[in-house]
Amino acid sequence: MLAVIGGRYVSGDNTSNTTLGKTLLRASIFVFIGLSITILVLSAISLPKVRHYRAERVVIITLFATVPFIMVRLAYSILTVFADQTADSIFNPTGSVDRSVWVHFVMVVAMEMIVVILAELSSMASSRTRGLKGEVHRESRGPSGF
Numbered sequence: 001m002l003a004v005i006g007g008r009y010v011s012g013d014n015t016s017n018t019t020l021g022k023t024l025l026r027a028s029i030f031v032f033i034g035l036s037i038t039i040l041v042l043s044a045i046s047l048p049k050v051r052h053y054r055a056e057r058v059v060i061i062t063l064f065a066t067v068p069f070i071m072v073r074l075a076y077s078i079l080t081v082f083a084d085q086t087a088d089s090i091f092n093p094t095g096s097v098d099r100s101v102w103v104h105f106v107m108v109v110a111m112e113m114i115v116v117i118l119a120e121l122s123s124m125a126s127s128r129t130r131g132l133k134g135e136v137h138r139e140s141r142g143p144s145g146f
Contacts, residue, residue, distance in 0.1 A: 002028035025081045036074060039063065055126035062122035069111045069118075076107035 002024045009021025043063045050056035076091075083091045090103055 002031065022081075029078055029081050032074060032077060036070060040067065058122050058126040062118050066115045066118050069114045073108060073111040076103075076111075 006021045006024030006026075006028060009017040010025065012021075043060050047057075047060050047064075050060055079091045083089065
């Protein structure tokens with residue numbers, strides 16, 4: 001919410017809210033960094049504890065697999081907030097440089113799409129587990145297994 005409101009204030013016509021918008025964007029970056037570090041630490045703590053549970057292990061491994069993509073997204077977010085914001089800057093998504101739209105697409109949209117796809121694959125991989133006697137069953141209780 002901080003980033004959305006801050007971005008709206010920065011890109012809006014009212015120049016009196018620009019400073020508040022930049023402050024909110026910077027605060028959102030620090031929240032993003034804190035949450036990313038928290039997810040990494042909790043994943044590292046959880047990995048040794050779930051080695052006997054296949055479904056949970058797949059989820060934790062997927063979290064680690066998504067880290068590079070989240071870090072690219074985080075680095076781009078930091079650069080867009082703290083770097084030079086002139087109209088010809090490649091890190092200004094609203095600037096006049098045509099390639100900034102493609103950089104924004106790759107660094108933000110594509111990275112988030114990859115994270116979502118990995119999460120979906122993790123969900124599909126962890127939905128089937130082996131029972132104690134080796135039979136395969138679904139973990140959920142729905143009629144179609146979902």
